[in-house]
Amino acid sequence: xxxxxxxxxxxxxQYLLTFLETIxxxxxxxxxxxxxxxxxxxxxxxNQAHIEGLQRAVNQHSYDLNLYTLSGESLIQRxxxxxxxxxxxxxxxxLIFIDADAGWTWAQLKKILDSxxxxxxxxxxxxxxxxxxxxxxxxxxxxxxxxxxxSHESTKKMAEYHKSSLLKVPFVGTAFMCIHRSxxxxxxxxxxxxxxxxxxxxxxxxxxxxxxxxxxxxxxxxEDWGFCHRARQAxxxxxxxxxxxxxxxxxxxxxx
Numbered sequence: 001x002x003x004x005x006x007x008x009x010x011x012x013x014q015y016l017l018t019f020l021e022t023i024x025x026x027x028x029x030x031x032x033x034x035x036x037x038x039x040x041x042x043x044x045x046x047n048q049a050h051i052e053g054l055q056r057a058v059n060q061h062s063y064d065l066n067l068y069t070l071s072g073e074s075l076i077q078r079x080x081x082x083x084x085x086x087x088x089x090x091x092x093x094x095l096i097f098i099d100a101d102a103g104w105t106w107a108q109l110k111k112i113l114d115s116x117x118x119x120x121x122x123x124x125x126x127x128x129x130x131x132x133x134x135x136x137x138x139x140x141x142x143x144x145x146x147x148x149x150x151s152h153e154s155t156k157k158m159a160e161y162h163k164s165s166l167l168k169v170p171f172v173g174t175a176f177m178c179i180h181r182s183x184x185x186x187x188x189x190x191x192x193x194x195x196x197x198x199x200x201x202x203x204x205x206x207x208x209x210x211x212x213x214x215x216x217x218x219x220x221x222x223e224d225w226g227f228c229h230r231a232r233q234a235x236x237x238x239x240x241x242x243x244x245x246x247x248x249x250x251x252x253x254x255x256x
Contacts, residue, residue, distance in 0.1 A: 001092040002067045003083035006100035009071035012249045014103035023065065025106035030062045063113055066092075069100075070199060077223035080174065080211040082199065088184055089205075096178040099124075103247035103255075104176065111244055118180035119228075119236050121172045122244030123155070125254040133256075134173035135240055136225075152256040155242050165243040172238060174224040176246050184210065186234050 002019075004011065037043055037054050044050050068086055073079040080097070087095040094113065098104070102124065112122055123133045133150040137158065144158040145151075159165050191208040198205050210230070211223035221229060228238045247255040 001083075001087045001090070001095045002065055003080075003087070003095055003097050004067065004069045004100050005073065005076060005079035005083065005097075006069055006071050007073050007076065007079065011069075011100040012103075014247065014249045014253060015098075015100055018103045018105075019067070019098075022104075022106050022109055026063060026065055029106075029110075030058055033058050033061055063110075073199060077209075077211040077213055077226075078196065078207075080223060080227075081207045081209060082196070084179075084184055084210050085205065085207045087179075088181060088188070092181060094178055094180050095184070097174040097176070099175040099248075101249045102175055103249065103253065108176075108244045108246060112176065112178045112241065115166075115178070115239075115241070117166070117237065117239045118183050119231055120166075120178050120239045120241060121174070122176035122241055122246055124173060124175035124246050124248050125256055127248060127250040127254055131254065131256060133245070134175060135169050136171040137167075137169055152245065159242045165241055167240050167242055168237050169240055170232065170238065171221075171225040171228045172240050174227070175248070176244070177224075183231055183234075183236055184208075186236075187230055190234075191230070 034054065037057055038045070068083055070079045070083060073082070083097070084095060096112065104122070108122055112120055123135060125131045126134055130149055131151060133152065133155060135150060137145065137150070141158050144154045144161070146154070159167060187210055188208045191210055193206050193208045195204045196207050197203065211227050213223050214221050214226050216229060232238060245256050247253050
């Protein structure tokens with residue numbers, strides 16, 4: 001499930017064009033899988049077992065993407081909770097939040113979706129200069145950064161130090177975050193829940209408060225950082241792929 005909260009009921013042109021290209025590339029990817037298997041000398045189109053094997057291969061190595069947008073919701077934490085509830089109640093394997101002002105490539109999306117990590121995010125530049133990415137490192141990694149700016153260059157140095165583009169961090173924004181349903185199911189065991197009308201049907205439904213705002217050690221945690229904190233308390237690592245950096249559109253498009 002691709003979940004995009006858009007409280008004002010709008011997405012950027014960059015988001016729209018990128019999403020359309022993503023759907024196109026996803027379909028082409030499925031076609032490549034099918035052609036590759038059908039081209040095998042062992043494949044017999046009249047053999048039911050081979051047909052079933054082809055379908056299993058397509059299901060295993062490709063993705064069925066569905067988009068869920070939410071407009072008219074003024075509270076971002078309530079919007080994210082609702083989208084997470086849709087993910088669970090409708091049986092999706094993964095939820096990937098993509099912000100309404102983001103831009104990305106199919107390769108970036110596939111890299112995040114293919115990751116075995118149950119909670120992983122690509123990075124996004126904040127709408128500011130000098131450019132700073134939307135995560136916070138652990139204290140032991142602060143040595144790579146200056147004046148709180150998480151620059152692309154400093155992030156690369158941290159990745160080189162750890163000898164991996166996949167980095168564990170305490171907090172990252174949800175602009176391009178993929179959450180496996182197992183994370184949500186685990187958090188649902190202890191999260192508060194509440195009844196709230198479904199924005200499309202008006203019927204009251206139970207929602208888990210995965211993305212509530214809170215304070216921690218005199219620091220205010222936004223809904224995305226609060227989610228990361230609760231996920232780590234539940235035993236999950238918060239992982240970012242420092243090779244995946246999307247764009248962020250405001251007055252202009254911020255990119256590294």
